[in-house]
Amino acid sequence: MLLGPIDMHVNSTVPVEVWEAFDQLPSETLPRKGARPTSRLSGLAQALAYDGLVPNATKLAHAELLAVLDGLAARYADVVDEARQDVRTVEGETIIASIANRTFIVDSSFTELADDRTVDAEYRAAGRVLGKDIAARYAERIADRDGNDDAFFAAHLQVAALAKVPTVADELNRAATTLVERWLTEYRVPLKGLSDERQAVYAELIAMTGTPQPISVLRPKVRTESTVSEDGKAVPTRTRHLMSDTQGAFPIGSLGSWEVDVLDRELPHSAAWYRNPGRAADDALAIAYVDGKGAWRRLFPDFIFFADIGGSVQPSIVDPHGYHLADALPKLRGLARFAVDHGSAFHRIEAVAKVDDTLRVLDLTQQQVRDAITTATDAEALYRSGAASNY
Numbered sequence: 001m002l003l004g005p006i007d008m009h010v011n012s013t014v015p016v017e018v019w020e021a022f023d024q025l026p027s028e029t030l031p032r033k034g035a036r037p038t039s040r041l042s043g044l045a046q047a048l049a050y051d052g053l054v055p056n057a058t059k060l061a062h063a064e065l066l067a068v069l070d071g072l073a074a075r076y077a078d079v080v081d082e083a084r085q086d087v088r089t090v091e092g093e094t095i096i097a098s099i100a101n102r103t104f105i106v107d108s109s110f111t112e113l114a115d116d117r118t119v120d121a122e123y124r125a126a127g128r129v130l131g132k133d134i135a136a137r138y139a140e141r142i143a144d145r146d147g148n149d150d151a152f153f154a155a156h157l158q159v160a161a162l163a164k165v166p167t168v169a170d171e172l173n174r175a176a177t178t179l180v181e182r183w184l185t186e187y188r189v190p191l192k193g194l195s196d197e198r199q200a201v202y203a204e205l206i207a208m209t210g211t212p213q214p215i216s217v218l219r220p221k222v223r224t225e226s227t228v229s230e231d232g233k234a235v236p237t238r239t240r241h242l243m244s245d246t247q248g249a250f251p252i253g254s255l256g257s258w259e260v261d262v263l264d265r266e267l268p269h270s271a272a273w274y275r276n277p278g279r280a281a282d283d284a285l286a287i288a289y290v291d292g293k294g295a296w297r298r299l300f301p302d303f304i305f306f307a308d309i310g311g312s313v314q315p316s317i318v319d320p321h322g323y324h325l326a327d328a329l330p331k332l333r334g335l336a337r338f339a340v341d342h343g344s345a346f347h348r349i350e351a352v353a354k355v356d357d358t359l360r361v362l363d364l365t366q367q368q369v370r371d372a373i374t375t376a377t378d379a380e381a382l383y384r385s386g387a388a389s390n391y
Helices: 016-023 037-050 057-075 077-088 116-130 132-146 151-163 166-186 188-192 196-207 257-269 328-345 367-375 379-384
Strands: 006-010 026-028 089-098 103-113 214-216 222-225 237-239 249-251 272-275 287-290 296-299 303-309 312-320 348-355 358-363
Touching: 016 303, 016 312, 026 287, 026 328, 037 057, 037 132, 037 166, 037 196, 057 077, 057 132, 057 151, 057 166, 077 116, 077 151, 116 132, 116 151, 116 166, 132 151, 151 166, 166 188, 166 196, 188 196, 196 214, 237 257, 257 272, 257 303, 257 312, 257 358, 287 328, 296 328, 312 328, 328 348, 328 367, 328 379, 348 379, 358 367, 358 379
Parallel strands: 312 348
Antiparallel strands: 006 222, 026 214, 089 103, 237 249, 272 303, 287 296, 303 312, 348 358
């Protein structure tokens, strides 16, 4: 519960260069299993068309994927022919049952040409492999090309056969992913100019993959903070936070004692700082990690500091986190992976813990430190080892 709550708004004293650096901060989505790449592409195409960035995006996406299927049909023509024969041929057995003896005897085996219902069932199965929309459009493409009375039957048969070739689905998904990544890269800047609601749509589409994906952190607009502690005293404040009250101050009552120590050590060298929200939000920098049970989670590092480094403002992540917590080592591993993937966007990426009475720091930009985290079995031992140094 918030005591003496006051809304914090954008701090007018923060230099514009800091906000420009903030706009470049990379965050990460939480991976989502089971998202079909072709469905992701379809959703992105619809969004880009809706926002007027690529008016004919859906048509372009379909053209790209159908061309891929044409190429695969030509490359695996012999395999597709065999699969088409398998689809067209129904195998069966005639069984004679004896009620008196309760026995079943296979009298004979037979093969016959599949009827429309059998081919239609195989075609629907192809839709589950290739994507229902892509399967339908490719069938239409083939039927339009053939143009005879049996065109749709033959087209459904061809699509069903093509979907049975093991590598076809992988190739199609790879092409869909490549186009998604190309469009997201090409329109990265225009997407930042959209409303928060529309940017949220794209964030959902970016997240539809089995691995963490980079997304932008949106600028905070308002944040409510307590200004009174539980004992009725005024909460201490610090200046230069990205959000502040009308006096340029930001309450730090939610920070622990050694988190305040970290903050006070960093402030003299910083142009501004940001208390990263500790929950999923558009204005939070999130880092994906795998917990002890193999599930994807997100960590939200406590602080982002902005400093003038060589004439340009650069951000640094500094995350105080107790080594005694069960998630300490998994989070360090997630932070290490993030440093590999996005380290170039930061001046420093550091994890800090208080060991006895001393603050110890792990510099995640250093390869030897990341190697030590990879092989570590205990977070406390890691902070006590040579991989860490005094903060």
